[in-house]
Amino acid sequence: MIERGGMGMNKRLKNLTMIALSISTILCGCTTAKDADNHVTQEQTINYTYNHDLYEKSVSNSAAFTDNGFIFLTNGILYFYDMTDNEAVPMCPDMTCSHKDSKCKAFAADKMDYDPYDLNGVSVNCLGNMVWYKDNHIYMIKRDESGDYLMEYDEKFNNESKVACLASDGKIVGIASANTSTVAAMHENYLYYYSVQPTNAQNLVEDDYNTKVSCNRIAINGNSKVEELGSFIFPIDYELFNMACCKVCVGDKCVYYIAGGDTRYGSKNTPVQYRIYRYDIYNGKFEEKLNINTDNATDILGSQTGIISKVTSITADDNDSLYFVTDNKRIIKVSVDGKTEEIYNNPEALEISSLRYINGDIYFYEALHNEGNIKAVNADKQVVWTCSFAGDGSSDGTFSGIEIKGIDNNNIYVGMQRNNAKGWKNNNIEFFDNKVEPYVNTYSVYAIDLSDKDMQGSTAKKIYQWSK
Numbered sequence: 001m002i003e004r005g006g007m008g009m010n011k012r013l014k015n016l017t018m019i020a021l022s023i024s025t026i027l028c029g030c031t032t033a034k035d036a037d038n039h040v041t042q043e044q045t046i047n048y049t050y051n052h053d054l055y056e057k058s059v060s061n062s063a064a065f066t067d068n069g070f071i072f073l074t075n076g077i078l079y080f081y082d083m084t085d086n087e088a089v090p091m092c093p094d095m096t097c098s099h100k101d102s103k104c105k106a107f108a109a110d111k112m113d114y115d116p117y118d119l120n121g122v123s124v125n126c127l128g129n130m131v132w133y134k135d136n137h138i139y140m141i142k143r144d145e146s147g148d149y150l151m152e153y154d155e156k157f158n159n160e161s162k163v164a165c166l167a168s169d170g171k172i173v174g175i176a177s178a179n180t181s182t183v184a185a186m187h188e189n190y191l192y193y194y195s196v197q198p199t200n201a202q203n204l205v206e207d208d209y210n211t212k213v214s215c216n217r218i219a220i221n222g223n224s225k226v227e228e229l230g231s232f233i234f235p236i237d238y239e240l241f242n243m244a245c246c247k248v249c250v251g252d253k254c255v256y257y258i259a260g261g262d263t264r265y266g267s268k269n270t271p272v273q274y275r276i277y278r279y280d281i282y283n284g285k286f287e288e289k290l291n292i293n294t295d296n297a298t299d300i301l302g303s304q305t306g307i308i309s310k311v312t313s314i315t316a317d318d319n320d321s322l323y324f325v326t327d328n329k330r331i332i333k334v335s336v337d338g339k340t341e342e343i344y345n346n347p348e349a350l351e352i353s354s355l356r357y358i359n360g361d362i363y364f365y366e367a368l369h370n371e372g373n374i375k376a377v378n379a380d381k382q383v384v385w386t387c388s389f390a391g392d393g394s395s396d397g398t399f400s401g402i403e404i405k406g407i408d409n410n411n412i413y414v415g416m417q418r419n420n421a422k423g424w425k426n427n428n429i430e431f432f433d434n435k436v437e438p439y440v441n442t443y444s445v446y447a448i449d450l451s452d453k454d455m456q457g458s459t460a461k462k463i464y465q466w467s468k
Contacts, residue, residue, distance in 0.1 A: 048083035049409055052134065056250060057315055058358040059406035061181055063413065064133035066155060070413060071138065072405050073129050074445060075100075075466050076109030078157060081413075081447070088445070088463040091157040106157065108140060116176040117198045119145045127173060128180030132191075134220060139186065141166065141173060148173040150191060150220065163222045171197045175213060175259075177236040178245045182312055187250040188281070190217045194246055194257065195226075196236070209237040209266045213246075215257040215277060215286070229279045230286035234259050237266035247311045251320035254336070255279045256289075258322075260311045262297045272297045274308065276322075289338070302340040305332050315355040315362070323362055325352045331362065331377070343381045354404040361385070363412065365402050372402060374412065374448075387412075387448055411447040413463075 048068070055065040063072040070081040071091070077099050081088040090099040092106040099106060108126035127141035127148060138153040147168030152161050167173050174183035176198040184193035195214045204211070214231045218224060249256040260274035276290035292300055297307045306326035313325040320336045329349035333341050343362065346352075351367040361376040361384060376385035389402075403415040445464040 047410070051409075054358065055406070055408055056187065057317070058356045058363075058408070060354070060356075060403060061128065061130040061132075061184070063405040064131055064138070065406060065408055066133045067136065070406060070408070071131060071133065072413070072415075072445060072464075073108060073126070073131055074415065074464060076102075076107055076111075077104060078106045078108045078126075078131065079445075079464060080157075081463050086461065086463075110180070112179065116172055116174075119143070119172070121145060128183065130181060130184055132186040134186060134189075139163070139191070139220065141184065143172070147171075148195075150218065152220075163220060164218050164224075164226070166191070166193065166216070166218060166226065167195045169197075171195050171214075175234070175236050175246050182247040185248040185250050185255070186220065187255060189221060190219055192217045192248050192250070192255045192257075192279075194248065194259075204236070204266065208269055209235040209264075211236050213259065215279065217255075217279075230257075230277055232259075232275050232277060232288070232291075234275060235264065235267065235273055237264050245311060247314055249314055249316045249322065251316035251322075252318045253281055254316075254320045255281065256316060256322060258311050258314060260292070260300075260308060262307070262309055270294060272300070274300050274311075278320075301326070301332055301334055302338075304342075305340050306330055313353045313355050313364075315357045317357050317360075317362075323355055323357070325355065325364075328352060329366075331355070331364065344375075344377050344383075354402070356404050356407055358407045363404055363407060365404060367402070374402075374404065374414065385450070405445065407450075410450060412450055414446045414448060416444045416446070 050065060050067045052065070059065065062074075063070065066080075069083050072079055072081070078091045079088050080091050090097075090104065090106040092099055092104050094105060097104050101107065102109075108129075108131070110124050110126050110129050114122050114124075122143060122145055124143040125140070127143050130141060132139040133155075136155050138155065138157055140151050140153075142149045142151050148166045150163040150166055152163045153159060172195065174180040174194050175196050184191060186192075193216055195216055196211055199211060210233050212231055213234050215229045216226050217229060218226050245261040246257075246259045249258060255278070257277040257279070258275070262272045264271045270293045272292060272294045274290055274292040275288070277286060278289050279286045290301075299305050300308050301324060308324055308326050309328065315323050317323070322334045323343070324332045324334065326332050328351050329346050330342055331344040331352065333343050344364075346366055348368060349366040350369065352364055353367070354365045356363045361378050363374065363376045363385075366373050366375065372389050374387045375383050378384050405413040405415045407413070444462055444466065447461050447463050
């Protein structure tokens, strides 16, 4: 169900689940299973309009909108959802392919199972599982022991070509101690990203794990060299080989480089560290906006702003304002002039994640006990859109791991991870066993209709489901 209107219309509809959403006889109209990969088509077509600038901040780094569809990485395979016939298929032309391993032409996974301090023999064809689309081309980053390279493909994922070297001579894209899924962003005609040169363990200890982080960009047309826009010193023992501690955010006139965390592994000195740097695209100015070194994790962004535990749930809007999740249950807006204000707060939330921006609204997912919500908040701090999910009462688990993969003018695309399969009403999806590869963590992707203005119920379709 969908709710529209002000705060009085954001009640949780506990009888709606993503599993129930997939049942065509209840919500989806006429759907047809196409083949064993379980991609689904619908008879009704979509009036889709591609708008790169509009959708740029509405997608995760593992997905992108194209001229006539939506591409997304899931279970290591690149899929294309065709807006004209409502069909999601692997970007692999081989009709005999199972689309389940590295033999598939559409395989584009970063298993993240290697030591970034030792790249001997390493080969990664989609670093950080990041993918972008621009001017009829798909872009990814390849890594091998010689360096990291921006790769270009045509819109059918053919004709691979090397655009530029992003890092070499021991340097890598991202920070060696962090997940690389948020360390780059494409904006206009440039790729903006972090790079660092890992050093040996002894030198790290002597420097209290501090190292130089470079904030770079490079033109995607291949006609320029890497530009270092600025740099800063940051301890790289945060979230060691675990969750991301860095993020590149694009606004309108600015690009933000953000790093931070409150858990150190190698050192106990000043455990809370945060950096925010802003690059002005038009005047070329690179400036420091926040530099925190403290033992106190509270009010990092200003008075009454609370605790930031990670930097992954951050987005920017068209006015270059930033939005952070604090205390796991609040969303704080930081305007370009540094003014902070709370735009959303749910004391019952266990976690808020997956911030996305489109058309003046901030979309996000909030996890609750045995239920969860996807919501949108407008500039007046009103909840204007809600989709709620509920469990079957068999457990009191946290509904985490739900990701907003993208939002366009018709749908919100939602990835559902493996830890949400059990305990749901009308569970018709087989749970993962322990033999699944580490990078296989999303078992289904749904497209949820955003156009239900009369509140008569939402339509949704399952466009992907993992199968053995």
